[in-house]
Amino acid sequence: MRIFQPKDHDTRVFENSIGLRLLRYVFGCYLIVTIVVTTAQLLAEYSHVKKGIFVELVGLEQTFKHSIAESVWTFDSIQLSSTLKGMNEIDFVVGVKIVDTRGQILASIGTYDNNADNTHLLSKIPEQNIKHKKTQTNSGSKVLYEYTFPIIHDKNNLSQNQYIGYGHIYSDNDTVMERVKYGFILIIINSVIKTLALWLIFLYFTRNILAVPLRELAERTRDLTPSNVKKETDDNHYGDELECLAITFDNMREAILEKINIIETHNQTLEDRVNQRTADLLKLNEDLSNTLEELKSTQEKLIQSEKLSALGSLVAGISHELNTPVGNGLTAITFLNSATQSIQDKMKKGITKTELDSYLNEMKEGAEIVETSLNRASSLISSFKQLSIDRVTSQRRTFMIDEVIHDIKRAFMPQLREHGIQLDVHLPYPIELDSYPGPLGEVIDSLIQNSIAHGFKEKESGVIKISIHESAGKVFIDFKDDGIGIEEKNIGKVFDPFFTTTLGQGNNGLGLHIIHNIVTGPLGGSIIIESEPGVHTTIHMEFPKKSPREETESAA
Template sequence: MKAPRALSIRWLLVGQFVLVIALSVALVVALTLFWRLPLERERQHHEQQRMATVVVQQLQDLLNATELQLEMLRAASPGGPIQGKRVDPLVRRFAQQLVDQAGTFQAIYWVGPDALVLDFVLPFALGYPTTAGRSGADLSNLPILRLTAQGEHPVWSDQYLSPLVEQPVVGIALPLSNGFMVAEISVQALVTGSVEWGQRGDLLVLFTDSRGELVGSPDPLDPLHRRNIAHLEPIAGALDSARSHGRIEHQGKAFEGYAMRLDRLGWVVFAGQPLERARATERAASILSTVVVLFAIGFGLLLNLLVATRIGRHLRRSVDYSEALARGDYEATTPRSRIAEVQQLEHSLSQMAQEVRRREQQLRAIIDLGPTVAVQIYDRDSRVVDWNPASERMLGYSRAQAIGKRPVDLYYDTQQQADFEAILERIARTGEPFGPFEGALRGADGALHWIYSTTFAIPGQQADEVRFVCMDIDISEIKRLEAELRSLNSELEDRVQQRTQSLEQANNELQRTLNELRSTQDRLVQADKLAALGSLVAGVAHELNTPIGNALMATSTLQESLRQFRERLQQGLRRSELDAFVQQVGTADDIATRNLERAAELISSFKQVAVDQASSQRRRFQLSELVHEIVLTLQPMLKHSPYALEVEVPAGIWLDSFPGPLGQVLANLVQNAWVHGLQGRASGRIRIEASALEGEQFALSVSDDGKGIAPHLQDRVFEPFFTTRLGQGGSGLGLHIVHNLVTGVLGGRLALESSPGQGARFTLTCPLVAPRELVQGAAPVGSAAP
């Protein structure tokens, strides 16, 4: 392909400049008439508008600063400036410093919700002796207060005569939680600076209030005469539409400028230049444009030739420098130019050279200083081109010994060399890296080294040259550890097998021991039931002895009376003796009948309890009757003890359940309270309570006021064979049987509440209808076959 014709940068720039100048000259005449002069007038308008904006901005900045100072003053007290009917002294002190230092404030005062002045501060340097009695003044007619009361933000006012200092001021009022804070600023202080600034720049600056009355003018008498200029065109336009351009006659001179309205105060600011000065710029613009164009043509042509020559010279230096960098000559002198773009190009070339050199040094450091990664670089003939220190340490060959040799000359055998050359050919063909893979080779000392290797291609120094990088990690130690681990795993498997056999034997021994413990537990449960049965029989015999003995005594006495009556009947019977005999017969009959009925009641209750506990049959019964029967069986145990048994079980709680297990639970809980809770005390109380619950359930509790159960023992009281009276008659099965009966047969739950010295309460919560599937095929825990 034929290369395009090259042009020097100098002639290219000169040709472009001539073409631009020719077009520019053709356009200048038309643009001067139809664009330059109108544009100059527009520029003059913009300049006038800018000057007016500057004046407005000066006033705005002053208002903003004033507003910020008052906001800071309002926030100086956490509870608000007005506290009750007085002003926070700290706020008042800050306000006094503010009016003394700012120079613009005429007064700051605080007004209550009733529009009465609570307090005020005035500039110390001025002093207003006539204001001493202004505290308490009524400012309800002040318009700014009425506007502030309608919102939550600061409100500015137009000029008014201050009720405190009797000077023209503008005010700002800030609403407070319990009143207002008002600051008054001198009108003269607001406008004087801007008016004087305008005079220094040959600029007329006028200020009017919202009614068009002059409040600021170069003539100090204008505000005093209260001159109104609202009829002038720019002032009237600004009052209507915020800004307006026009002319004003002032003191016999014409001024042209902009009038702008200040929204916060409603004032109008006019800034204008003398009319002859405004028109002079248009005339000068026409002349200047012509002169500048002619001068620019000549000077630009000459300057363009010089610049083009200089740029070309610097570009040639940059080209020479880049060619030196491409050759690897990083020490070449960096060119220096004062042309920004060329200088940036030279700086970029220098940074590129430094970055390339730094990366080469980094790569060299990685290759040379890597402690564990051996790096070798090979050419297409598999000859060593580079050899880092890690390769020397791993393989035992120095860099000087390895450079220029092939692996077969160092550490590979013939077959490994052939495989390695095939790998290099494959990488060169596909461009894809090979590995990582594990391999073995022998070092200079003849020892076998296991390596973890990866091989990939990199560009060579020439465009079509390819080099191959081989990175190796010595994993000989890992291989040794793997062998040791395999050996250790084999030993561990043997140990685990032996330990498993030992555990099986131990499990068998534990199972036999567990079976023996269960058998022992069953025997202990049976013995405990037999002991309870013996205690029941003894109690029955004791309870029956009294009523039967009384009945026997009554019948014996009746027999003796009958024998005596027969003897008297043979000797002759008096009426009184017959009456006495009849009375004795009635008394004996009554005593015998009552005691035999008592014995029959006891026998019936004992029989029902015995039948329930022996059969564990399900039936429908009333809870109060079952509790009454159990209490009767426990009377022999508690009759001669100092402990009282109280029962509070309402009638009407009907159960479809197992009275035998429930009675056994109740008896065991009462005996547990008597033996463990109250034993050894001079007095005590055992209380049985019951109540119906929601959800078809009932609660039955047995409590005592004994010594209680320690917290660390409460979780163990239901464990089998756990007792605090070991060797004193306690088997440790009572509460275990109770827990199993409640949670198993009765389908409920058992809870314990106790504190040391405060007694204990066992509460069982069970359904009114016991679950049926829990009793099928097995007797309840703690029962014995008849």
């Protein structure tokens, strides 16, 4: 037995500390939330500043439109250039362009869009909003924010005004970033400070509330060994779960001490009795006891091996069935990953609407494939989980017999296909049982495996038929295969333990014996077998829909 030594533990305290692991998990989640929230704040700040610049661009129209209209109407290029220069000196303006109604540039300054845009000609007023335009400048390609407004000459306050041109005011991302960078810095610094503060506070309290008390408790229980269990632990009331742990350790110590005293008393009594018997009788009793124990142990191991073999076949079948949906899901995800990489590359170069629509359709189809595959895998896993629980616990519950048969059929399907065996199940309608689904499933498993291993060992194909019906509160199951059958001289021995016609070939002869014990035991029924060599073997089982055996008896 390994004795806990705190000194050995101290060498790995940092990487194995409960507090440190808790800190990693909590702090990791907090860090993710902080990054998401900080990113959202940065995006909101950026959007707010950009909208503010857009509002200021619109406001420039009211400030300069009359001066620009007068300069254009009087062909005063000097005054027009002076006005544009003043506008360009405003911090959020990177360029201004004035064009006439034919699209000819009358004056310009700074960075502006050189591409001709004649959609607003023929005296048509353009939509007054902010447009994003990608243009080529001396420093490379960049996105400009363009605000367009009409230049109107007021003819002595007449009702009919004349459109004499259009003004274009430009801003860009650099301007937005210049304004927002200080806000970005403050938000990031604030997030970093809060994160570091939380980390230090959490580390401090985790160490003092959890790590230190646990280490003290380990020190007090270090000397509790089988040779020294009389030493009591110190009473240190933490008032929490650690106090419960200390009390549990002390109760365990008292229980061990009590058991040791009982064992010592029994040993002394046994020694007195042994001294009163003769050596021959003692040897005979010991030999008989050892032989019986070995036989029981061997039988239990063989029965357990048979059960594990049946469960192993279920695992193999479920694993084979899982390969298809998991493979389909993996293929779809790989394709979606490739499509995403391709669309990212196209976005850098400029993507068309057709390409984007195609990518979205591919994403939708891929997602549907993945969802279908995962639902199929989830269904298989749920079925196997219930089968495993029933086999391990052998608990009594209410269930539908068709569900048990269906799960077993699905698990054995790969093995049946491999041997060319067809499994037909005839169940006119669902039947509800209040019994033990685990043992019942084990019976069907063993019968199918027995047919594959013995009934069809000399045949390349065959048919297994399972017929189920109910009558007068009982369930009747007929299991039939068209295999090689059983010789008449062996019919009366098939349910005997260790009986097998293939001794020495990996068979222990416990399969049908276990089936007989389950049907007549937990299921509370009966089982008979009939066979015609070379034609068929049929096993008839009947048991009540509600098992007469109580769950406590089954557990025992």
